Amino acid sequence: MKERNTRHVVVIGGGIVGVAVCRALLADGHRVTLVEPEAPGGAQAASFGNAAFLSPASIVPMSMPGLWRQVPGYLADRRGALTVRWRHLPRLLPWLAKFLAAGRSRAKVERTAAALAGLLRGAPDRHAAIAAGIGAPEFIRRTGLLYLYADREAHGRDGLGWELRRMNGVEMEELGRAEIEARVPGLAPRYGFGVLLPGGGHCTDPGGYVAAIAAWCGNRGMARAATRATGFRREGGRIAAVETAEGEIACDAAVLAAGIRSARLAAACGDRVPLEAERGYHVELSGPVPELPVPVMPQDLKAGITRTASGLRIAGQVEFATADAAPDWDRAEILREALVSCFAGLETAAVTETRWQGNRPSTPDGLPVIGPASGCAGVFYAFGHGHIGLCSAPATAALVADLIAGREPEIAAAPFSARRFA
Numbered sequence: 001m002k003e004r005n006t007r008h009v010v011v012i013g014g015g016i017v018g019v020a021v022c023r024a025l026l027a028d029g030h031r032v033t034l035v036e037p038e039a040p041g042g043a044q045a046a047s048f049g050n051a052a053f054l055s056p057a058s059i060v061p062m063s064m065p066g067l068w069r070q071v072p073g074y075l076a077d078r079r080g081a082l083t084v085r086w087r088h089l090p091r092l093l094p095w096l097a098k099f100l101a102a103g104r105s106r107a108k109v110e111r112t113a114a115a116l117a118g119l120l121r122g123a124p125d126r127h128a129a130i131a132a133g134i135g136a137p138e139f140i141r142r143t144g145l146l147y148l149y150a151d152r153e154a155h156g157r158d159g160l161g162w163e164l165r166r167m168n169g170v171e172m173e174e175l176g177r178a179e180i181e182a183r184v185p186g187l188a189p190r191y192g193f194g195v196l197l198p199g200g201g202h203c204t205d206p207g208g209y210v211a212a213i214a215a216w217c218g219n220r221g222m223a224r225a226a227t228r229a230t231g232f233r234r235e236g237g238r239i240a241a242v243e244t245a246e247g248e249i250a251c252d253a254a255v256l257a258a259g260i261r262s263a264r265l266a267a268a269c270g271d272r273v274p275l276e277a278e279r280g281y282h283v284e285l286s287g288p289v290p291e292l293p294v295p296v297m298p299q300d301l302k303a304g305i306t307r308t309a310s311g312l313r314i315a316g317q318v319e320f321a322t323a324d325a326a327p328d329w330d331r332a333e334i335l336r337e338a339l340v341s342c343f344a345g346l347e348t349a350a351v352t353e354t355r356w357q358g359n360r361p362s363t364p365d366g367l368p369v370i371g372p373a374s375g376c377a378g379v380f381y382a383f384g385h386g387h388i389g390l391c392s393a394p395a396t397a398a399l400v401a402d403l404i405a406g407r408e409p410e411i412a413a414a415p416f417s418a419r420r421f422a
């Protein structure tokens with residue numbers, strides 16, 4: 001801890017981004033209050049149920065050149081990895097149009113990938129340092145990550161994505177079937193070609209990790225307000241307090257890290273951010289399941305499979321609907337069948353099963369929103385991390401802490417500004 005800073009910072013939201021920010025602010029000597037109505041790391045948060053990948057390769061945006069040509073196929077395939085609930089389509093159209101436009105040209109996705117690379121570079125090391133610092137190194141493992149294809153030709157169809165990764169210095173190693181089998185014994189034979197990311201890592205229990213960081217911060221003086229933030233009170237254009245369902249909390253600065261619920265609060269600070277839920281699901285099987293020494297991402301399934309502390313988890317699916325729509329458990333069933341298809345004998349093993357649905361907080365351009373609010377000095381944003389929030393949380397926290405301290409940020413902040421949507 002540095003010398004005690006006199007500023008009081010309120011952090012709104014106790015997902016992985018919020019608690020990483022709390023930790024970084026405490027390290028700078030600030031007084032910190034976390035406003036979070038639920039248990040940090042609980043099932044309400046995307047941070048609970050994700051695929052647990054810490055992948056330096058997640059710099060390729062979802063919207064890529066030519067995606068629009070595939071959209072009709074995606075929409076027609078009810079068992080595919082991407083689906084839209086038709087009833088919600090009219091409301092989603094403006095966001096979807098921006099989403100397709102964001103991947104319109106190679107130049108655009110090159111810029112996006114370069115910005116994301118700045119956030120994701122060294123992410124597993126940053127997480128390992130956090131986990132070690134809170135006395136729980138077991139949460140982070142650095143055994144690499146393996147992306148799987150049927151063959152080299154299928155890999156070639158993702159050519160631009162892998163080129164973007166190469167351009168941004170992501171370390172990778174191509175594997176044939178025998179090498180895949182050696183690393184992941186028992187994996188379905190349909191995967192004959194793989195790309196190993198030796199620099200990748202994973203978290204063994206994403207929800208538990210968030211809870212552990214929050215508990216560690218609590219032991220170091222962080223205050224906790226178990227309530228919902230509702231707005232901000234300004235004095236002379238500057239934040240004076242965060243308003244909550246149970247009264248206001250006076251502060252010198254605030255960080256908005258409320259995941260999918262952030263847009264309304266950002267609007268109160270002068271920024272209209274297009275934020276939609278890319279809803280995802282997970283299925284976790286516990287019992288006599290394969291150990292899976294390295295997490296895998298079979299590209300035909302567009303889902304991550306990870307051995308967590310409690311079982312074998314498959315997480316994925318992109319379902320467009322509002323954040324509050326009821327889960328469609330058929331999407332989870334698709335994932336369960338996919339998982340079983342990857343490992344012989346899994347179907348019949350005596351396993352227990354849990355299912356989860358959560359909301360990726362997604363911007364159309366695939367970049368998070370990090371930086372100062374336009375209309376309220378002292379409010380800083382840290383939301384909109386879409387598919388990469390677990391991985392990029394430590395770098396986001398470092399950037400926010402630099403901005404609050406008035407230090408020259410080690411990561412370029414400009415690409416993440418909320419003003420890009422103005």
Ligand SMILES: Cc1cc2nc3c(=O)[nH]c(=O)nc-3n(C[C@H](O)[C@H](O)[C@H](O)COP(=O)(O)OP(=O)(O)OC[C@H]3O[C@@H](n4cnc5c(N)ncnc54)[C@H](O)[C@@H]3O)c2cc1C
Nearest residue numbers: 013015017045046047050051053229259280388389390391
């Ligand atoms: C299926 C799936 C798989 C994924 N896989 C990966 C992966 O492998 N790797 C990766 O890096 N990312 C992955 N992600 C994305 C990642 O999970 C998210 O980007 C990340 O968890 C977002 O974290 P967050 O802290 O911003 O939001 P959340 O984790 O959603 O936390 C937001 C918190 O804010 C609280 N909150 C809401 N409103 C208020 C309010 N008004 N006041 C106070 N608090 C409030 C909520 O209760 C919640 O606890 C995946 C996501 C999904 C759904």
